[in-house]
Amino acid sequence: PPPPYFQAEDGIRDDLEGLVGSEMCIRDSPWTLYMLDTGQSKLRNFLICWLPLIIYCLAIYIQSGQPGPEHIPDVRFLDKFLHFSAYGLLGVLFFRAYETLPLKNFKNLLILISIGSATLYGISDEIHQYFVPSRQADIMDVIANTIGSICGVCFYYWWKNQKEPV
Numbered sequence: 627p628p629p630p631y632f633q634a635e636d637g638i639r640d641d642l643e644g645l646v647g648s649e650m651c652i653r654d655s656p657w658t659l660y661m662l663d664t665g666q667s668k669l670r671n672f673l674i675c676w677l678p679l680i681i682y683c684l685a686i687y688i689q690s691g692q693p694g695p696e697h698i699p700d701v702r703f704l705d706k707f708l709h710f711s712a713y714g715l716l717g718v719l720f721f722r723a724y725e726t727l728p729l730k731n732f733k734n735l736l737i738l739i740s741i742g743s744a745t746l747y748g749i750s751d752e753i754h755q756y757f758v759p760s761r762q763a764d765i766m767d768v769i770a771n772t773i774g775s776i777c778g779v780c781f782y783y784w785w786k787n788q789k790e791p792v
Contacts, residue, residue, distance in 0.1 A: 671726040678722075679720060682716060690755050692758075693758070693760040705767070706766065709771050709774060710773060711774060713770070713772070714774040714775060717774070717776070718740075718778045718782040720739075720740040721779050721783070722782075740775070744775035745771060748767070748775070752768055
């Protein structure tokens, strides 16, 4: 015989799917709805948004593990400009990746988390360089990384909103 018909204590039942109480809460939660219907496949999100971030972080890590260059062109603040640019791009990549998560509707939080993630990665990169022979950690590099991530994320957010029709 079929199992007995379960009735929730509060008498709430979804007759369409046969769900009761907390089952409906789980089904209707924002996270579940997001996972079921994002409009984009998870694989596409990974390939377009997360994989570039992972590859770029790996490239920064590998480059930071190499001995410093023997000769750098004598351009004032070239090193800081390179840090600024690299971490500006990293901030943008974090922002694009985080936009695939449920917090995508909280733009200010998304901006802060993206800047924070890029900055923390920059700090960890400087700590990594401290242990590499012929490299050194530099607080000015951390500042350039942070300013670059702020500018990169804010510029990208501004540029993206300029493209979207109002």
